[in-house]
Amino acid sequence: MNSLFLALIGVGMIAAGFAFYSKFLASRVFKLSDEYVTPAHTMEDGVDFVPTNKYVLWGHHFTSVAGAAxxxxxxxxxxxxxxxxFLWVTLGTVFFAGMHDFGALWASLRHRGQSIGTLSGRYIGTRGRNLFLVVIFLLLLMVNAAFATVISRLLVSTPTAVIPTWGAILVALCVGQAIYRFKWSLPVVSVVGVVALYSLMLLGERFPISLPETVWGIPANAVWILALFIYAFCASLLPVWVLLQPRDYINGLQLFIGLIILYASILITHPEVVAPAVNHxxxxxxxxxxPLLFVTVACGAISGFHGIVSSGTSSKQLDKETDARFVxxxxxxxxxxxxxxxxxxTSAGFKTLANWEEVYSEWSAGGVGAFISGGGSIINEGLGLPVSLAATVLATMAILFAATTMDSSVRLQRLVIEEIAQLLGFRVTGLVATIITVVLALLLTFSSGADGSGGMLLWPVFGTTNQLMAALSLSVMAVILIRLRRPSLPIVIPLVFVTVVSLGSAFILLGTLWQARNWLLLGIDAAIITATIWVIVEALVAIGRARNAPALVFDDQPSDPAPVA
Structure with a gap:
């Protein structure tokens, strides 16, 4: 199999999905309207609710949901x-991920920017909402701790990526000021920002930065973890337009250019795929x-974390409802x-099948390292970039994806804590909620020692939790569409499939953890399964009620953007 053939088919399928299926969803299912005044305008506060250019917001959304996953x-x-x-990524992107992210964004948009967890209380019930928020809270905690650990390890293993990783923050601050304070043209800001980021990569390649093994008795990767959480703490509290949004936008452009470089290299060299189509x-x-394939390849096919981002930050920044399709x-x-x-x-970036099998000699041996190695080889042959520079580009790409997801996740957990407090009848300030978020993540990260390996403690249950979260979000959207008397099969079919495979994977993991006597993860996995089944049952009851309930009507007037029955 030639990799060029694989790339053309895959890109063609995904592009057709956006051109045709997303248009069907926009016009027939979600019925987007420019007459609707979005929460970014009706609730504008300059911090979380900020009307945003759709291209800038796309950059924020894309890099927030992507991460390293x-x-x-x-x-x-x-x-x-x-x-x-290949089949799960292409078909999943078209019929699962795109619809899920688009739908969660639209649902939140039509409910004053409320999170999908809060919406579950309105459409599924109080018990379902409470359990829903528990799953969201655990998922965000996993992302915060695990991504900090992953990024710190990459910064230690790839010192050439240190300067572009941290320099991107300064570039983002300048981009935010240029767009919002000085009103520069967006194309000009984009070109200058991207040039600055790639210049930082060249600088990082020339001046790699490696920390000593210990700094004041603290391991190097732990120093990076602490620095990452200090940054995420600040990013969570600053107005979204100052740092988070411009950082995500300019990173989104840089990362998309990185993808163009990779695909251009494939077009030029079109190496043969050495990995087997089906490995026996x-x-x-x-x-x-x-069913483990469907939770291992989560992001890129469908991911519950995306629904949290769509309804947590992106919905609060949408300028027009019709922008939801693009974002x-x-x-x-x-x-x-x-x-x-x-x-x-990872299938065509190795010379021979033997080379590939050497890397994939054991389960879960692949990962970011295999991507950097295989992709770097293709870019080196295709564009003639030195192997070390190609590795720096891809490593920085992976780090920036993970970092933009981490800082968005910290902000999201801050918002979730504020929502939970409000539901319990008291108010928590953004500062206090952020302190709680960071302290909990740090406690988990360093729970296994100063090396920060505790950040990966809950990772074995991340895949199933993430996909179960997607099923829960889809169940809320299904109830809304049924109440609106609109086509619901585009939601219901993925809902059934994702529920079956993710619950199946969760039960398999339960057996594995039982055999390993890992009582902590066993208890967490069992709690998540119980909460999910409970919410799904409540959702099924809600769906049954929705069929007989009075039709829901959305009020498109700016004075009251919330739905009324």
Whole structure:
């Protein structure tokens, strides 16, 4: 199989999904209207609710949802062969991820920017909402701790990525001022920002920065973790336009250019795919492909975390409702293209099958390292970039994806804590909520020692929790559409599929944890399964009620953007 053929088919399928299926969703299912005044205008506060250019907001949304997961997941899952991962990424992007992200954004938009967890209380019930918020809280905690650990390890292993990683923050601050304070032309700001970021990569390649093994007795990766949480703390509290939004936008452009570089290299060299289409010779200890493929390749096909971002930050910044198609669906397209590029890099970036099998000698041996190695080789041959520079570009890409997801996740957890406090009848300031968020993440990260390995403690249950979260979000959207008397099958079919495979994976993991005597993760996994089943049952009851309830009507007047029955 030639990798060019694989790339053309995959990109063509995903592009067709945006051109046709997203248009169907926009006109027939969600019925977007420019007459509707969005919460960014009716509730504008200059901090969280800020009307934003759709291209800038797309950059925020794309980089917030992407993270390292669309690299890690496909790079691990390819151990079962490239074909299953390819099919799930392409079909998942078109019919699952795009619809899920778009739908969660629209649902929140029509309810004063409320999170999908809060909406569950309105459409499913109080008990369902409470359990829903518990799952969201745990998922965000996992993301905050795990991504800090992943980024710190990459900064230690790839010192050439240190300068561009931290320099991107300064670039973002300048971009925010240029767009909002000085009113510069967006194309000019974009070009200058991207040039600055790639210049930082060249600078990082020339001047790599490595910390000593210990700094005042603290391991190097722990120093980076502390620095990351200090940054995330500040980013969570600053107005979204000052740092978070411009950082995500300019990173989104840089990362998309990185994808263009990778795909251009594939176009030029079109290396042969050496990995098997379906691997019948998997290493000992590799679990069965079904249903684990569908939780291993989460981001890039469908991800519950995306619904939290869509309804947590993106919905509060949408200038016009019709922008939701570009921001939500096309944001998922960007992630699908990254996942597809990862599949090609890790299946065609090695010289021979023996080289590939050497890397994939055991279950979960793939990951960011395999992506950087395989993708760097393709870029080196295609564009002639030195291997070290190509590795720096891809490593920085992976770090910036993870970092923009982490800082958005900290902000999201701050908002969730504020919502939970409000539901309990008292008010928590943004500062206090952020302190709680960061302290909890740091406690988890360093729970296993000063090396920060505790950040990965809950990672084994991340995949199932993430997909179960997607099922819960889809259940809320299904109730809304049924109440509106609109087509619901585009939501219901993915809801049933994701629920079955994610619950199946969760039960398999439960058995694995029982055999390993890992009582902590066993208890957490059991609690998440129980909460999810409870919410799904409540959702099924709500769906039954919705069919007989009075039709829901959305009021498009700016004075009251909330729905009325």
């Amino acid at each position: 669309p690299i890690i997941g496909p790079a691990v899952a390819i151990i079962w062969g490239w074909l299953p991962a 010779n998997v290493p000992d200890g590799t679990p069965g492909m079904f 939500g669906y096309f944001g998922a397209v960007g992630e699908g293209l990254l996942a597809l590029g990862t599949i090609i890099a």
